[in-house]
Every structure is written in structure tokens, then in C-alpha cells.
Amino acid sequence: MLQYPTSKPDYHVALSLSLVLLGFNGKNIEVLLAKSINPEYEGQLFLPSQNLLTNEDFTAVAANMFSRLFGYNPEVLEQLKAFGNVSRARGGRVVNIAHYALVKTSDFKAEEWSKHGMHWCNIEKVPELAFDHNDIINFARERWERRVRRRPVGFDMLPPEFTIGQLIKLYEKALNIKIDKRNFRKKVFKTKLLEELGRKADGKSFGQQKGSQLFSFNKKAYDKMKGSEYPFQF
Amino acid sequence: MLQYPTSKPDYHVALSLSLVLLGFNGKNIEVLLAKSINPEYEGQLFLPSQNLLTNEDFTAVAANMFSRLFGYNPEVLEQLKAFGNVSRARGGRVVNIAHYALVKTSDFKAEEWSKHGMHWCNIEKVPELAFDHNDIINFARERWERRVRRRPVGFDMLPPEFTIGQLIKLYEKALNIKIDKRNFRKKVFKTKLLEELGRKADGKSFGQQKGSQLFSFNKKAYDKMKGSEYPFQF
DNA sequence: TCAAAAGTGTTGGGGGTACACCCATGC
DNA sequence: GCATGGGTGTACCCCCAACACTTTTGA
Numbered sequence: 001m002l003q004y005p006t007s008k009p010d011y012h013v014a015l016s017l018s019l020v021l022l023g024f025n026g027k028n029i030e031v032l033l034a035k036s037i038n039p040e041y042e043g044q045l046f047l048p049s050q051n052l053l054t055n056e057d058f059t060a061v062a063a064n065m066f067s068r069l070f071g072y073n074p075e076v077l078e079q080l081k082a083f084g085n086v087s088r089a090r091g092g093r094v095v096n097i098a099h100y101a102l103v104k105t106s107d108f109k110a111e112e113w114s115k116h117g118m119h120w121c122n123i124e125k126v127p128e129l130a131f132d133h134n135d136i137i138n139f140a141r142e143r144w145e146r147r148v149r150r151r152p153v154g155f156d157m158l159p160p161e162f163t164i165g166q167l168i169k170l171y172e173k174a175l176n177i178k179i180d181k182r183n184f185r186k187k188v189f190k191t192k193l194l195e196e197l198g199r200k201a202d203g204k205s206f207g208q209q210k211g212s213q214l215f216s217f218n219k220k221a222y223d224k225m226k227g228s229e230y231p232f233q234f
Numbered sequence: 235m236l237q238y239p240t241s242k243p244d245y246h247v248a249l250s251l252s253l254v255l256l257g258f259n260g261k262n263i264e265v266l267l268a269k270s271i272n273p274e275y276e277g278q279l280f281l282p283s284q285n286l287l288t289n290e291d292f293t294a295v296a297a298n299m300f301s302r303l304f305g306y307n308p309e310v311l312e313q314l315k316a317f318g319n320v321s322r323a324r325g326g327r328v329v330n331i332a333h334y335a336l337v338k339t340s341d342f343k344a345e346e347w348s349k350h351g352m353h354w355c356n357i358e359k360v361p362e363l364a365f366d367h368n369d370i371i372n373f374a375r376e377r378w379e380r381r382v383r384r385r386p387v388g389f390d391m392l393p394p395e396f397t398i399g400q401l402i403k404l405y406e407k408a409l410n411i412k413i414d415k416r417n418f419r420k421k422v423f424k425t426k427l428l429e430e431l432g433r434k435a436d437g438k439s440f441g442q443q444k445g446s447q448l449f450s451f452n453k454k455a456y457d458k459m460k461g462s463e464y465p466f467q468f
Numbered sequence: 469t470c471a472a473a474a475g476t477g478t479t480g481g482g483g484g485t486a487c488a489c490c491c492a493t494g495c
Numbered sequence: 496g497c498a499t500g501g502g503t504g505t506a507c508c509c510c511c512a513a514c515a516c517t518t519t520t521g522a
Binding site: 180182183186187190203209210211212 | 483484485486487492493494
């Protein structure tokens with residue numbers, strides 16, 4: 001029956017929650033994976049995940065996981081969807097409420113977490129993961145590719161100071177296209193989203209090239225245009 | 235811990251599933267609602283929903299609900315996300331795996347279902363619904379508005395034969411804009427997605443105007459361009 | 469007869485794309 | 496000195512937006 005509620009709820013399902021954390025290291029799009037230290041699953045690769053207690057909030061748990069990994073609260077953290085069409089675990093049905101966020105890989109607290117088996121993995125080369133975590137990553141990736149076309153994802157994925165070259169590489173990887181430098185500059189400068197810092201990169205990290213101009217995102221300009229139309233389209 | 239699985243799953247959650255069915259009646263965007271005939275909830279309005287048994291598949295249940303309401307299997311039926319951050323019912327936690335589909339209102343088996351309290355409701359005028367079903371509709375609507383810009387949703391929401399006027403009204407309602415007839419025609423004819431039927435409307439149903447040309451969607455052309463870029467943007 | 473919708477072309481401007489060379493840096 | 500990336504301007508083309516009148520139909 002499509003009358004709700006008629007049949008009684010069947011309270012025998014468990015919830016888990018996984019995070020797909022997408023970052024950019026200057027060369028490739030990376031996703032954070034965990035290697036199990038639980039002997040029962042020795043060496044198995046997973047997305048960072050946890051089981052939920054019956055009364056735990058999705059958003060709160062996801063934000064908490066994020067902040068333990070990065071040290072601050074996420075700006076954007078979205079639910080992807082619920083995964084769990086198949087029987088996913090032995091003891092009963094577990095439905096995974098998958099979430100994703102865009103992150104700066106440089107902010108990951110690697111010292112603290114690498115000893116727990118957490119590490120970045122090129123999204124092009126993700127090995128077989130436990131349960132349906134490969135499906136979850138693929139789903140996140142598709143959603144992210146759509147998002148890239150409509151939002152300035154560099155806000156979230158690039159370090160606070162970055163070069164145009166990094167930004168171009170990010171879009172090239174994301175959309176799997178070749179970008180014309182000159183046209184890209186015209187387009188992006190027209191948006192007023194970039195702020196020229198008047199300093200030059202020293203050429204160390206995350207694909208920066210020494211000597212090239214540094215920029216930061218102008219958050220005020222971005223907030224002002226939120227809700228209205230986005231001024232570019234790749 | 236972010237090692238998965240460490241803590242044990244907590245098997246005390248129930249699942250339900252709601253459908254947001256969006257249609258177009260020639261004037262307005264409509265959503266299908268159910269009025270409870272259960273005395274405990276007398277007169278309460280809901281989305282068409284049902285509780286899931288622990289071993290039931292999301293997709294299978296959603297498709298089955300759809301086909302009972304429309305008499306055939308859905309072409310596009312997507313999960314929105316899992317709703318259930320708050321305690322939603324008295325007996326325990328119920329997580330709603332909400333889905334949505336675009337439908338032809340004319341295909342709804344109204345004779346059969348209206349006596350069960352099912353009816354179309356203008357999406358601009360949805361009253362207060364039970365649980366968080368208003369949130370679910372709003373979420374569906376936002377997703378749909380993005381979809382409208384990128385896919386020819388008329389395929390799913392218009393009757394097999396329709397007029398350009400209907401198509402324009404659909405887009406005007408969806409995007410809340412005024413559309414220029416001439417420019418719209420140029421744009422849409424360039425896509426080759428419409429097939430001219432060489433017949434004229436008799437002016438009865440769903441906003442058709444007598445005397446105007448009838449068109450149908452060219453499914454072959456649509457399938458061929460699937461996966462590649464969509465040739466229009468509203 | 470009046471109101472509402474169908475149908476039909478042209479023009480101008482803006483934005484996108486294509487394209488080549490010189491300079492700075494690191495190896 | 497060689498390879499890699501940074502930085503710069505122009506020309507063309509296409510697409511989009513703006514815009515008005517006549518005809519048909521139903522009320």
C-alpha cells in the first residue's frame with residue numbers, strides 16, 4: 001500500500017557513514033583511503049567510515065569525522081545518497097549514508113592519521129575496496145564533475161594561495177580536457193573571483209611554479225554571487 | 235574511530251521510502267500526494283510512501299510503487315538522498331530513502347487511486363505534510379530545476395504528442411522565467427530532438443491549443459547524444 | 469469583436485575559440 | 496642549453512537576445 005504509514009516499520013537495519021574526501025595535490029585528483037588495522041579485515045582498503053548509533057545525526061557525524069581528519073569544520077559537506085541495495089555485511093543489513101567533501105590535501109593531518117593507515121590515492125588508480133566503496137567513489141566523482149562545471153571548486157581544493165597554473169591543472173584533470181591558457185585567464189579574471197596578491201610563488205608545493213603570480217579567492221565576491229547565476233561554465 | 239568496521243553495527247533503524255512524482259498538467263508543475271485513510275493519521279497528507287522490510291531493495295521497491303501508480307516501469311527514477319537526521323517517528327528511528335521521478339500526469343491511474351486519497355497538487359501550493367515530506371519535496375524540486383537546464387525533461391513530462399506552446403510553458407514554470415517564442419524555437423529545432431508530426435492539435439488537453447503543430451520527441455536522436463554534451467542550456 | 473496563442477526573420481553585440489612568441493626558472 | 500611553464504592580444508565566428516506583426520481560434 002502507498003498509504004503511509006500502514007505496515008509497521010521494521011527496526012532491524014543498521015546505518016554506517018562513509019566520507020569521500022576529494023583533494024588535489026597539484027598533479028592529480030586524490031581520494032582519502034583507510035587501510036584496516038582490524039585483524040579480521042587485515043589490509044582491506046575502505047573509505048573513512050564509521051557505524052552510526054541509532055540516534056546519531058548524519059550531518060553531525062560526517063562533520064565530526066571531517067574535523068578530526070582536518071582540524072576544522074567543513075565548509076561544504078554534502079550527502080551523496082544511501083547505498084545499500086544489496087546485503088552488505090554478514091550480521092544484517094547495513095545502509096551506508098555516503099557523504100562527500102572537497103578538501104585541501106595540505107590540511108590533512110597526515111602525521112596523526114597515517115599511522116592509522118590513512119593515505120591519499122590517485123582517483124584514477126583506486127584499487128578494489130571493501131563493500132561497495134568503489135561504487136560510492138564513482139558516484140561522488142560523477143557528482144563532482146558536474147559541480148566543477150558550475151562552481152568555483154578551487155575555493156575548496158586549492159591552498160589559500162595558488163597560481164593560475166595550478167588552477168588550470170585542476171580543471172584539466174577534473175574535466176579531462178586541454179585548456180587554453182589565454183582564454184582561461186580572460187574568462188576567470190572577468191569573474192572577479194581571484195584576488196592578485198602581488199607576490200610570486202617560491203615554487204615549492206603542490207605544483208606551484210616558482211616566479212608565477214600568486215592569487216587567492218575573493219570570498220566576498222563569491223558569497224555575493226551565491227544564489228544568483230554563476231558567471232562561468234567550463 | 236575512522237577504521238571501518240570497528241564499532242559494531244546498531245541494528246535498530248527502520249527504512250521507509252517516499253516518491254516525489256513530478257508532472258506537468260499544461261499549466262503548473264504538480265506533485266502527487268496521498269491523504270491518509272488510516273484513522274490514526276486522519277486526513278494527513280503524505281508523499282506516496284511505504285515502509286521497507288529489512289531485506290527489500292530501494293530501487294525495486296521504488297520501481298514497484300511507480301508501476302502500481304502508472305501501469306508501467308519508470309524510465310528515470312533516481313534516489314534523492316536519505317532523510318532522517320531527526321527522530322521522525324515515535325517507535326524508533328525511521329530513515330526515509332527518498333526517490334523522485336518525472337511523469338506524465340495523464341498516465342496516472344487516477345480512477346484506481348483517487349479513492350485512496352491520491353491527488354495532484356500544484357507544487358507552488360503544497361500544504362504542510364507529515365514528517366519531513368515538505369523538505370523532501372523542496373529537495374526534489376531543487377534537483378529537478380538543475381536537471382531541467384541540462385536535459386530535455388519534456389521527454390518524461392509531456393504527453394507523447396505535444397505543442398511548442400506546452401513545451402515553452404513547461405520551461406517557463408520550471409525556471410520561473412519568460413521565454414521568447416522565436417528564440418526558443420530556433421534553439422530547440424537546432425537540436426533535432428523534436429519530430430514534426432504534420433498534424434495539428436484538436437485543442438483539448440493539458441494546455442494544447444487547437445490548430446498548433448504537434449511534435450513528438452525523437453528518442454533515437456536523444457539516445458545518440460546521451461553521454462556526450464547536451465546541445466542546449468536554458 | 470476581443471483576447472489569447474501560433475507562427476515567422478533580422479540585426480547587433482558579446483563571448484568563445486583558435487592561435488604564436490618571448491621570458492624566467494630548474495635541471 | 497634545454498625543457499617546462501608563465502605571461503600576453505587579436506580576429507573570427509557563432510550564439511544569444513531583442514524585437515512586431517499577422518493569423519487562427521474560442522469565448
